[in-house]
Amino acid sequence: IYSQFQVAQVGTYAYYLLAVEEALARDQHFLKELLFSLDECTIGAAAGCGTSFSINRELIARLLGFSRCSPNALDAVANRDLALRVLSSLSILGTTLSRMAQDYQLWTTQEFAFFDLPDNLCGSSSMMPQKKNPYLFEVIKGKSATLNGMLVQALTCMHNVPFSNSVETSVEALQGIDIVLKNMSDILLLTELLVSKARPVKAQFNKSINKGVAVATGVAEYLVKEKKLPFREAHFKIGEKISRAISQQVDPLEEVFSLVSDGLRAQKAIFWAHANEYGGGPGKNTTIKSYQSAKRRLRIDVNWIKSIERRWESAEIKLQREIKKII
Incomplete structure (x- = not known):
């Protein structure tokens, strides 16, 4: 995961896509809200002062597939x-x-x-x-x-x-x-x-993770939890390791990993991503739940669209029936 165009922390491709999906889900929500304005029938508003003809606006609105009429003619045209x-x-x-x-x-x-x-x-x-x-x-x-x-x-x-x-x-x-x-x-x-x-x-993903020492924050949290260091001290210790490694032209990642156990050092990058299981991070269980939630939202939206289409189709059938009565 990048922050200000720099390597930040270890994430996953699925986590990135689900992050974008969350944003798109909000966009979808506000697109659905457009139906409130779209669902208002302005029939009878005329030039902005209504009409003296005794029309049945509610019936016309229903036959055209609207759920309500404009309450004010001036607002309808303005x-x-x-x-x-x-x-x-x-x-x-x-x-x-x-x-x-x-x-x-x-x-x-x-x-x-x-x-x-x-x-x-x-x-x-x-x-x-x-x-x-x-x-x-x-x-x-x-x-x-x-x-x-x-x-x-x-x-x-x-x-x-x-x-x-x-x-x-x-x-x-x-x-x-x-x-x-x-x-x-x-x-x-x-x-x-x-x-x-x-x-x-x-x-290439792994190359960027290693070169950018994306595990640094995870190691800092390890030092807080396992070594009981204050985060400020853990942060400084890791920064110092990286700075010294760069000046001595050695691998900063190896220097940072010298602060953790051999077992953690042998873990693949995905381990550090899955460790962030809380706060909406890329943890495995969190990712699965987010994916299931996304699929559920999609089903709800699809069914919502189908219900609107059925309503409009039903209105069209009723409209044609009423037209035949007149003709």
Whole structure:
């Protein structure tokens, strides 16, 4: 696991993916919240003062698949909350996925080489024949940036506009929302494709863990628990070992491991990751529980979407039935 672009602690690939999944689960939650705005029928609001015609708004709303009607006609024509919330939610989601794309792009450089991608997901150079460019990560980052721009554009168009019907809110503020939806569709497709095809290079993971002495924090906690040292003292002792090793041009990892038992020294890197079983760390049991929770959330969301689709399909059937009665 990296912190400020530097090796921090021992983690696992599964732990990283589950961390991103947690962020995406929050994004999914707020996307679901959009239904509240989407589910309001504005029929009868007319130009902002309602109508004198005695219409049955509730019946029309039900036949069109809505669960409620707008309580105020002026608000119905003045607000574009749904558009703003769509843009905001997708901007946040795009930012999450752009950060993930940045990680993978960095990790596929020769300096890291943590992952390898198939040739059909990479480009080459028109001039430099040796290059293998995972440029699709750049596409994700670029398209996500446009989402932020469209959100700012919409907010700016609506700023200082009277709370009623206006061209700024109904036309100009919504310019490009179709592009936003298309870009997000592309981002999701590319992210799924790249992550599913990225092949981890385990040897490079271990090389980074060893060179960066990622076990240092785990060793410090060992000294606190087993040697009864205050963490401050354990922290200083390990730092001193690393500093001396660098100045003497010896392996810092071996110097740090001199503070633990032979049994711990022989453990593989995964041991130090699994040791962090508490606080939401990469412990084995915690990882399994997080994975099961992620799958459970996914099932709930899938069933929720299906229930909305069934409701809309049922409304369409009822609508066609009522139309046939009139015709």
